[in-house]
Amino acid sequence: MEPTLVIAATSLLGLGLVAAALLRAWEGWLALKRRELDAIAAGHGAGEETRGAGRIALADLRERIRKLEAIANGMDL
Template identity: 90%
Template sequence: MEPTLVIAATSLLGLGLVAAALLRAWEGWLALKRRELDAISRGDAAPDDTRGAGRIALADLRERIRKLEAIANGVDL
């Protein structure tokens, strides 16, 4: 067999394996997100780590609003 053909076949096989692994990871990620959405729709409490992240995001938004109000009022920060 010709070396170029062997290299091409091996590369194609490797690409197929990588694509299969990525597809499996993608399906797992989608399943995780579906479970999260189901939990939210049932009204289950969010995990502690997401509640903390939500509080941080809320504090960040409040700080941005405070800064925008100060700019609107002409106060130099």
């Protein structure tokens, strides 16, 4: 077997493993942000005076997640 072919195959395999690990980390980060959204939506720690601010923060986080999911899907914004 030719050494160049072995190096190319090994490099491709390594690149695939790194890409898979990064994708898994990205999905985990998105899941964390979704949990934050759920916590804000449930109103944990929000009183009457902070309800409006919580809604603004919730809308901001939802917009961020939409943008991140669009980036993850390869769409241009």
